[in-house]
Amino acid sequence: MESPYLLRQARIERITRLTEKERLFRLVFEDDKTLGHVPGQFIMLSIFGAGEAPISVSSPPDTRNEFEICVRVVGSLTNVLHTLLKGSTVGIRGPYGKGFPVKEIENKDILLIAGGIGLVPMRSLIKTILLKRGAYGRITLLYGVKSPEDILFKDELDEWSKVPDFDLRITVDKPHPLWKGHTGVVTRYLPELKIDAERTAAVIVGPPVMYKYVIMGLGEKRIAGHEIFLSLERRMKCGIGKCGHCQINSVYICQEGPVFRLSDIRRLREAI
Amino acid sequence: MDYRFLPKKGLSLFVDGLLKDFKVYGPVKMDGFPVYEEVSSAKELLLMHSPSHITPKKYLFPQRETLLRFKTGEKPQVEHAADADNQVLFGIHPCDIHAIRLLDRVFAYGTPDVNYLRRREKTIIIGTECLPDKFCFCRSVNTMTAANDFDLFIHDIGAGFLVKIGTEKGKELLFRHVKTRKATIKEISKLVEFHKKKESMFTASINAEPSTLPLIYSGSYDSPVWEEIGKICYGCGSCNLVCPTCYCFDVRDDISLNMKDGERYRVWDGCLLEDFAKVAGGHNFRKTRGERLRHRFNRKFQFQVDKFGGLFCVGCGRCSRACLVNINIVEITNKLIEERETGKKE
Numbered sequence: 296m297e298s299p300y301l302l303r304q305a306r307i308e309r310i311t312r313l314t315e316k317e318r319l320f321r322l323v324f325e326d327d328k329t330l331g332h333v334p335g336q337f338i339m340l341s342i343f344g345a346g347e348a349p350i351s352v353s354s355p356p357d358t359r360n361e362f363e364i365c366v367r368v369v370g371s372l373t374n375v376l377h378t379l380l381k382g383s384t385v386g387i388r389g390p391y392g393k394g395f396p397v398k399e400i401e402n403k404d405i406l407l408i409a410g411g412i413g414l415v416p417m418r419s420l421i422k423t424i425l426l427k428r429g430a431y432g433r434i435t436l437l438y439g440v441k442s443p444e445d446i447l448f449k450d451e452l453d454e455w456s457k458v459p460d461f462d463l464r465i466t467v468d469k470p471h472p473l474w475k476g477h478t479g480v481v482t483r484y485l486p487e488l489k490i491d492a493e494r495t496a497a498v499i500v501g502p503p504v505m506y507k508y509v510i511m512g513l514g515e516k517r518i519a520g521h522e523i524f525l526s527l528e529r530r531m532k533c534g535i536g537k538c539g540h541c542q543i544n545s546v547y548i549c550q551e552g553p554v555f556r557l558s559d560i561r562r563l564r565e566a567i
Numbered sequence: 568m569d570y571r572f573l574p575k576k577g578l579s580l581f582v583d584g585l586l587k588d589f590k591v592y593g594p595v596k597m598d599g600f601p602v603y604e605e606v607s608s609a610k611e612l613l614l615m616h617s618p619s620h621i622t623p624k625k626y627l628f629p630q631r632e633t634l635l636r637f638k639t640g641e642k643p644q645v646e647h648a649a650d651a652d653n654q655v656l657f658g659i660h661p662c663d664i665h666a667i668r669l670l671d672r673v674f675a676y677g678t679p680d681v682n683y684l685r686r687r688e689k690t691i692i693i694g695t696e697c698l699p700d701k702f703c704f705c706r707s708v709n710t711m712t713a714a715n716d717f718d719l720f721i722h723d724i725g726a727g728f729l730v731k732i733g734t735e736k737g738k739e740l741l742f743r744h745v746k747t748r749k750a751t752i753k754e755i756s757k758l759v760e761f762h763k764k765k766e767s768m769f770t771a772s773i774n775a776e777p778s779t780l781p782l783i784y785s786g787s788y789d790s791p792v793w794e795e796i797g798k799i800c801y802g803c804g805s806c807n808l809v810c811p812t813c814y815c816f817d818v819r820d821d822i823s824l825n826m827k828d829g830e831r832y833r834v835w836d837g838c839l840l841e842d843f844a845k846v847a848g849g850h851n852f853r854k855t856r857g858e859r860l861r862h863r864f865n866r867k868f869q870f871q872v873d874k875f876g877g878l879f880c881v882g883c884g885r886c887s888r889a890c891l892v893n894i895n896i897v898e899i900t901n902k903l904i905e906e907r908e909t910g911k912k913e
Contacts (some may be wrong), residue, residue: 296681298647300634300818300831328585343637343645344822344829348847384643425883440672503850505624530846532818532836535678543852544865545873550677564788 299535302341302386303328308361310381313447317367321386330387332356334419335394335554339534340364341386343441349531349549350406351416352390355423355461362544365415365447373397392553393535395420395524400496404432405555406488408481408509410439410501413445415501416526432471435462439501442469461553462488481505485512492517494525499525506567510557520558521550527553527566570750573721577745578728579609584744589691589831592626593657594619604658610627614658614723617700618883622811623656623663627686628835634682634818635831651686657719660697662705662883664713667692668809672875674813683766691740694720694733696761699768702884704897706766707773710881713898724757731758771897775904777878784869787903788861796899797857798891800839806863806886806894807837812879813863815843822905838863864899 309321324330330338332352341347348370349445354363362534368377379385395419405424409417417436424431436455440446446465456463464484466477477484481501497518506525513523529548541548543565560566573581585591586607594613599621603626606612633648659667664718684788694717705711713720718737724905727751732738741747760815775783817836822829836843839859844852853859860872867880880896889897 296679296684298634298649298681299678301647302645304637304643341642341831342637343831344820344826346820347818347831373847384641386643393754428621434897444817502848503852528850529852530844532816532833535674535680537674537678537680537814538818538833539836540843542866542870543861545870552814 299533300388302388304384307379307381307385307389310379310561312366314445316369316445317365317447319363320376321363322361324387324389325384327360329356329358329360330362330390332362332390333348333394334423335416336390336392337416337534337553338364338387338389338391338558339531340366340372340390342375342379344384344400345372346420347386347532348372349391349417349534351526351553353415353418355419355426363489365412365418367412374409376534380488382444388451389534392549393551395498395526395554396556397423400498400524401427401430402432402494403522404491404495405434406490406495406497406513407434407436408438408497408499410434410443410481410505411445412447412525413427413500413502413505414438417498418448422455423457425455425478428458433460435490436464437481437484437488438463438465439505440467443467443471443474443476445535461536468505480508481509482538485509485516486541490516490518495522497523499523503528520561523553523557525567527555527560529553569738570755571730571741571747572750573728573730573741573745573747575727575833577747580746580816581610581741582612582657585657585691585740588655589655591655591657592623606656612658614700614721615696616697617703618660618885618888619663620630620881620885620889621668621809621884623659624666624811624814625652626656627667627690628670628674628683628814631798631832631834633684633830633832636828637831638828639822639826646795647681649682649691649788649825651682651858653689653691653767655691655693657693659692659697659717660708660883661694661798662697662881663692663758663811664692665710665881666883667705667879668716669812669871669875669879669881670814672772673871676875681742683767690700691719691737692733693737694716694731696722696765697759698861699765700884700888701770702895702897703769703882704771704773704884706769706879707771708777708878709842710884711765712762722758724754729754729758733761744787771884771895773897773904781869781872783900783903783907784865788905790905790906792902793857793861794855795857796894797855800856800894801855801891802839802841802859803890803891804839805839805889807839808835809885809889811881811885812867813837839865860894864896867896868900
């Protein structure tokens with residue numbers, strides 16, 4: 296029997312500074328095996344001496360032995376990660392959890408709502424969808440950030456906005472004088488969206504505070520609870536359903552989530 | 568089931584025999600309190616007592632346990648740590664035998680926990696009878712006796728010991744070290760008599776059938792009880808620490824001063840502690856002590872029941888005994904039962 300805490304080592308191949316607080320890391324495994332993830336899954340990232348933390352994968356599934364994570368400096372491990380240079384080695388275990396239902400939402404219009412670093416796991420989904428663009432209907436991405444400086448993946452957002460039938464709306468909470476785009480919270484722009492509720496699947500990823508309001512907004516658009524998917528963030532220490540930190544009632548987020556169907560958790564107290 | 572009779576003086580011979588191949592841990596008195604410690608002779612054992620303050624789970628799921636050892640540097644090296652000795656847990660009470668059965672399930676399901684399972688495999692469990700105190704309520708949750716999940720079960724019947732054989736491994740150890748004979752019906756009936764006597768000794772009891780408790784708890788999410796006890800709770804986590812079925816943990820790293828090597832270890836954590844459900848951004852998913860208490864109580868009577876089957880409270884009363892502000896699990900449960908029966912939430 297092998298210890299579930301053993302790691303695969305990966306080398307940091309590229310570091311891209313996205314904002315003051317977020318960097319994108321391209322990681323390549325020392326062995327030649329792929330990560331084998333689906334969009335929405337997460338890994339446990341570890342740096343010896345600094346510890347481990349759950350981090351969502353930001354790149355689409357890849358046949359090569361590499362993948363990307365985008366990390367905000369927010370805790371002790373992420374602080375250390377941001378000091379590492381290209382060529383450094385980190386430890387990876389996973390992927391863990393259940394991801395987005397990529398197959399199930401084929402042939403549907405896709406409404407994506409991301410808040411802040413919620414765009415990080417969402418990017419893995421968007422890129423996966425775009426690789427098979429013809430299999431999906433209209434795509435709408437509603438992306439809310441605090442200020443224009445916090446916008447992640449600016450170049451890619453630009454590219455996506457040029458994809459046929461891809462409606463991109465970025466809104467900022469605290470605009471500066473040069474900002475010409477949308478302002479305010481993402482829910483403000485839900486009413487004006489033209490949505491065919493019968494053929495739409497919605498995906499939400501954002502900070503805890505966002506979910507309640509977005510869910511209310513989607514309800515007004517008459518999107519059914521079983522067509523809404525969301526990714527829940529919780530503290531995690533093991534990733535394998537033992538340590539208890541991510542538990543909501545009898546549900547372990549690391550096992551049954553982090554992606555859930557709204558209708559499965561609407562009545563799960565403490566979930567949203 | 569096979570019952571043997573072990574003469575009085577056979578016990579110390581048996582323990583001496585076990586000590587040749589195993590570390591032996593048993594209940595002893597320390598500063599006036601019953602605790603489990605390593606023993607070197609049968610004389611030290613406290614074989615008829617109320618529950619220990621800290622549970623014997625510490626020998627299967629240590630308070631601090633190394634998971635990995637690593638060397639840092641350009642090419643870090645890492646190896647799995649699984650240090651486990653052959654050990655005998657001698658004098659485990661029925662409640663704790665049930666608790667170990669539950670932990671076995673938890674650590675084996677899904678991704679198996681190698682550290683626990685390896686240690687468990689090297690462990691012999693020898694049960695013993697006990698005396699309930701005012702906090703004990705195992706009678707109310709069907710854990711007053713243990714029918715299996717032990718290797719041997721020893722009960723003092725005056726002239727000697729009645730030894731119940733639980734496993735082949737247990738039988739082999741007994742036969743290897745001491746001479747026993749088949750117990751008589753009269754001797755076996757002494758255990759039944761003891762159970763009757765024990766049953767009459769409880770002062771604490773839950774006023775509902777154990778099988779109804781998950782339903783009672785699921786209906787009491789909005790009970791005012793949680794806020795009431797949340798107001799007096801210190802959030803100290805003592806209840807987590809002493810509980811035989813609490814198994815939550817944190818994973819941390821320790822690194823040597825030269826930064827060249829270190830270890831990744833796990834350490835007991837508790838859902839009553841403020842940081843338990845707090846994420847890196849600062850958001851706390853169970854911010855109030857009332858919410859955290861509700862989570863812990865529900866883990867015992869509802870959440871883990873859905874996941875693993877069977878109540879996760881074994882009635883040892885340790886949480887009530889350890890609580891600094893006298894939050895009592897039996898009283899709280901009875902209050903919820905009463906609220907449900909009267910439909911009244913005061």
